[in-house]
Amino acid sequence: MRISRRINQTGRKKIPRSDVTINVREQQGKLVFTAAFNLNATLPPDGALYVEAYNSNTLQRFDFGTVGFPRDPASTLLDQLDLSSPVKFRVKVVDESGHSARLIASAEGLRSEEDAEEERKASLMTFKSAPLGSLTWKVVCSDDEDGMPVLYLNNMIPAAKDTLLLNPVFRGLVLPGALREVLFSILTNLDDGGEPAEGSWQERWLGFASGICPPDTGAGMNHDWVNGVAEIFSDKFSLCEKLVQHTGCEL
Amino acid sequence: MRSELRKLNGDGLRKFREYLEALRDGDEQPYPENLLLDERFSEPSGLSVEVERVPFETRYDMGVYLAGVFEGCDTQLILGDAGVWSWLALFWFEQLCPRDKPGNMKPGQIYNFILSERYNHRPRQAVRTTYMLVKDYGELARVFLCQKPHLRGAIIEEFAARQFYLNCRGVVEAANRLYMDAGSGGFKRGAAAKGAGSSRRFISFLQQIERTYDLFSISPETLIAMLPAEYSKFIPAE
Numbered sequence: 398m399r400i401s402r403r404i405n406q407t408g409r410k411k412i413p414r415s416d417v418t419i420n421v422r423e424q425q426g427k428l429v430f431t432a433a434f435n436l437n438a439t440l441p442p443d444g445a446l447y448v449e450a451y452n453s454n455t456l457q458r459f460d461f462g463t464v465g466f467p468r469d470p471a472s473t474l475l476d477q478l479d480l481s482s483p484v485k486f487r488v489k490v491v492d493e494s495g496h497s498a499r500l501i502a503s504a505e506g507l508r509s510e511e512d513a514e515e516e517r518k519a520s521l522m523t524f525k526s527a528p529l530g531s532l533t534w535k536v537v538c539s540d541d542e543d544g545m546p547v548l549y550l551n552n553m554i555p556a557a558k559d560t561l562l563l564n565p566v567f568r569g570l571v572l573p574g575a576l577r578e579v580l581f582s583i584l585t586n587l588d589d590g591g592e593p594a595e596g597s598w599q600e601r602w603l604g605f606a607s608g609i610c611p612p613d614t615g616a617g618m619n620h621d622w623v624n625g626v627a628e629i630f631s632d633k634f635s636l637c638e639k640l641v642q643h644t645g646c647e648l
Numbered sequence: 649m650r651s652e653l654r655k656l657n658g659d660g661l662r663k664f665r666e667y668l669e670a671l672r673d674g675d676e677q678p679y680p681e682n683l684l685l686d687e688r689f690s691e692p693s694g695l696s697v698e699v700e701r702v703p704f705e706t707r708y709d710m711g712v713y714l715a716g717v718f719e720g721c722d723t724q725l726i727l728g729d730a731g732v733w734s735w736l737a738l739f740w741f742e743q744l745c746p747r748d749k750p751g752n753m754k755p756g757q758i759y760n761f762i763l764s765e766r767y768n769h770r771p772r773q774a775v776r777t778t779y780m781l782v783k784d785y786g787e788l789a790r791v792f793l794c795q796k797p798h799l800r801g802a803i804i805e806e807f808a809a810r811q812f813y814l815n816c817r818g819v820v821e822a823a824n825r826l827y828m829d830a831g832s833g834g835f836k837r838g839a840a841a842k843g844a845g846s847s848r849r850f851i852s853f854l855q856q857i858e859r860t861y862d863l864f865s866i867s868p869e870t871l872i873a874m875l876p877a878e879y880s881k882f883i884p885a886e
Contacts (some may be wrong), residue, residue, distance in 0.1 A: 409860065410861060447865075449864070453728065454770060454771050454780070455817070476723070479728040480727070481725065497861075498866040
């Protein structure tokens with residue numbers, strides 16, 4: 398087991414994602430980016446500041462001066478990169494005194510604000526931890542067309558978000574119920590025979606659910622349909638079987 | 649044969665995949681030459697270049713050829729285009745495809761020929777990586793590409809698993825100094841093995857130091873000076 402990869406023996410600092418803002422825009426058919434920094438005051442002011450843009454084994458590096466005196470490079474044109482998928486960024490602060498090239502601080506896997514926003518819009522649900530008393534979880538659906546449902550997990554549960562997303566027991570016991578709640582909430586709040594607003598989270602959810610279980614042309618989207626969606630969703634991902642497997646016993 | 653550069657469309661990629669899978673299953677199929685020019689399976693690439701079916705002694709020679717063909721072109725337009733790179737792999741398939749002892753074509757992995765969507769498979773596409781290495785490093789790329797076109801090369805396989813290292817000039821240059829035998833034009837003995845100082849060990853070394861050092865800017869001299877004694881047989885004399 399290679400322990401050294403997990404222990405930071407060098408004092409290399411992690412730059413929080415919130416300390417860097419990257420925006421990408423199109424300029425004459427090509428992509429350019431800007432970067433703004435709000436770096437920790439404990440970083441040495443003469444540390445060299447670099448931004449690397451990368452995707453699919455292509456990479457471009459840009460010199461942004463130093464921590465104490467950041468300056469934009471002459472060009473931030475992303476013209477050497479594979480653009481077939483979203484570009485990621487990393488920021489590095491390097492000690493270049495005496496040709497050491499020692500890493501002082503870094504941030505990895507940064508996305509542009511635009512890509513982060515697109516990813517957020519494409520999601521169906523957000524997961525958050527919150528104080529919920531003795532309640533283990535709850536779903537809150539926004540009336541706002543731009544919002545999206547939030548599944549809150551009790552913050553007393555250790556590593557609640559990661560647990561839900563990775564643990565078959567949590568997934569099996571929570572996700573179908575959360576899915577039903579969201580769909581019931583949508584149907585309850587739609588006027589009789591109404592349609593959700595175009596591009597709204599409600600529309601995305603109904604589209605997602607219809608893909609799992611097409612509604613009966615006669616009855617439409619009703620209580621039975623929602624239950625059908627939950628059943629087929631559970632079957633599609635073998636939620637109960639995986640729960641049983643994970644617990645290691647037959648029920 | 650000489651042709652304008654084209655790209656396989658969805659149907660062309662599917663047909664090429666079927667051909668590769670048949671060969672892998674031992675089902676010798678006729679080479680699907682028609683996919684290259686038939687508009688049902690391919691279309692213009694968007695770049696006004698022509699390629700020729702010339703024999704390459706090594707993959708490096710293929711890379712040099714492509715660097716010349718694409719000189720002055722905006723290759724960003726095709727960098728991520730699976731259709732283009734897969735078309736080129738089909739165009740030169742006779743040279744790129746390994747054969748078994750009786751001489752039957754045995755393609756190995758599909759992603760060696762059809763550019764994969766998966767980031768860890770993309771560097772293994774035979775033509776794209778060859779071109780990119782020669783474009784970025786010229787002669788320094790020989791250490792990765794010095795073998796026959798149908799051979800992927802053990803050293804590039806080690807580096808392809810950690811793509812970032814292929815973006816670091818100092819690392820590439822150090823690998824060149826350590827493992828390239830200028831006299832023979834191939835690897836030094838033991839370079840592609842698993843033993844002390846080999847390229848596999850070099851990758852492990854880089855993985856250990858990359859958290860401490862900025863590999864992108866490190867010089868080959870600094871990197872070689874940091875190597876432990878096991879690399880002594882590969883470090884060139886001053």
